[in-house]
Amino acid sequence: MKNTILLFVLVSMISSCNENTKQTEKLITREANSLAIVIHGGAGGVTRENHSQEQQEAYTKKLQEALDAGYTVLENGGVSLDAIQAAINIMEDSPLFNAGKGAVYNSEGNQEMDAAIMDGSNLNCGAVAGVNHIKNPILAARFVMDSTNHVLLTGKGAEILMANYGLEMVDSTYFFTEKRFNQLKKIQGKELLKLEHSTAYLENNHLIDDHKFGTVGAVAIDKNGNIAAGTSTGGMTNKKYGRIGDSPIIGSGTYANNLTCGISATGTGEYFMKTVAAHEVSNLIQYKGLNPQEALHEVLFNQIGKLGGEGGMILLDKGGNVYWDFNSSGMFRGYKKSNGDNVVEMFEME
Numbered sequence: 001m002k003n004t005i006l007l008f009v010l011v012s013m014i015s016s017c018n019e020n021t022k023q024t025e026k027l028i029t030r031e032a033n034s035l036a037i038v039i040h041g042g043a044g045g046v047t048r049e050n051h052s053q054e055q056q057e058a059y060t061k062k063l064q065e066a067l068d069a070g071y072t073v074l075e076n077g078g079v080s081l082d083a084i085q086a087a088i089n090i091m092e093d094s095p096l097f098n099a100g101k102g103a104v105y106n107s108e109g110n111q112e113m114d115a116a117i118m119d120g121s122n123l124n125c126g127a128v129a130g131v132n133h134i135k136n137p138i139l140a141a142r143f144v145m146d147s148t149n150h151v152l153l154t155g156k157g158a159e160i161l162m163a164n165y166g167l168e169m170v171d172s173t174y175f176f177t178e179k180r181f182n183q184l185k186k187i188q189g190k191e192l193l194k195l196e197h198s199t200a201y202l203e204n205n206h207l208i209d210d211h212k213f214g215t216v217g218a219v220a221i222d223k224n225g226n227i228a229a230g231t232s233t234g235g236m237t238n239k240k241y242g243r244i245g246d247s248p249i250i251g252s253g254t255y256a257n258n259l260t261c262g263i264s265a266t267g268t269g270e271y272f273m274k275t276v277a278a279h280e281v282s283n284l285i286q287y288k289g290l291n292p293q294e295a296l297h298e299v300l301f302n303q304i305g306k307l308g309g310e311g312g313m314i315l316l317d318k319g320g321n322v323y324w325d326f327n328s329s330g331m332f333r334g335y336k337k338s339n340g341d342n343v344v345e346m347f348e349m350e
């Protein structure tokens with residue numbers, strides 16, 4: 001009798017294991033050579049009420065430009081790392097987003113930028129944090145990955161290395177935008193930590209309504225089926241001098257693994273760090289057999305949301321399927337695929 005029960009338990013374990021495998025396998029089927037890129041420009045209080053028609057058009061146009069730049073790289077046979085870099089560069093150069101030009105200000109009235117990039121084919125990755133003279137921080141992250149033995153470089157050390165390497169360096173005034181500076185002034189003295197891309201200020205962990213947005217990110221899959229992910233940010237308005245968020249922390253705000261997916265996050269970084277959000281999503285797919293949409297929901301709503309955090313994530317799986325989710329009112333986002341799909345959205349999930 002004992003043996004029969006044991007056999008039954010074993011058979012059920014094996015068959016449920018097979019089902020999980022089947023479920024993930026079904027999701028990862030990819031049409032030969034299919035290409036895809038997905039991007040975000042920050043999540044938060046992105047609602048119709050607080051964005052004029054003109055602003056909506058400006059964001060749509062810039063997101064499309066970034067998508068096109070990234071997709072063109074893929075279409076020309078380029079690798080996913082170059083594709084996401086091209087897309088992120090465009091958003092970093094635009095004052096519309098909280099990355100590169102247009103980055104938010106810290107409590108000292110300075111801008112400190114963070115960025116990360118990851119290659120899903122070999123888990124190579126690179127990141128920089130607290131830099132404010134490198135015109136395109138995502139290029140610096142790429143350099144750390146490609147040309148050093150390290151993963152994360154910060155501040156002066158990172159800048160000296162990048163200058164020697166020949167990356168474009170700028171005076172910190174290049175990053176100035178009046179809009180961001182006024183945002184800082186507005187909240188300074190109130191001891192509030194602004195969730196830039198977000199609907200809220202954080203005060204003693206309580207959210208206070210506002211309507212802002214920010215960070216940029218991209219994930220792409222190339223003709224070889226290699227996934228790459230990258231994120232670039234100015235962080236959060238009125239952050240403490242030296243504060244580093246989730247974006248440059250591999251596994252928190254940025255992650256790519258050909259076995260599962262690539263992810264870029266935006267939101268209240270501390271919560272994405274506490275939950276190691278991007279890696280958690282990947283693990284839920286890999287080890288729990290969750291489909292990507294379920295995995296995103298679990299982390300954003302049941303983990304980050306429950307702790308009081310807010311934001312969103314974009315995800316591209318090894319099948320070239322695009323997913324996204326957010327627990328804030330909106331997220332600037334879009335994707336372009338070789339099957340002809342081309343989507344740009346910003347408000348509630350459609």
Ligand code: ASP
Pocket residue numbers: 042043098196197213214215233234235236244245246247253265266267268269270311
């Ligand atoms: N996640 C970023 C940070 O906390 C902010 C953002 O997504 O806008 O630095």
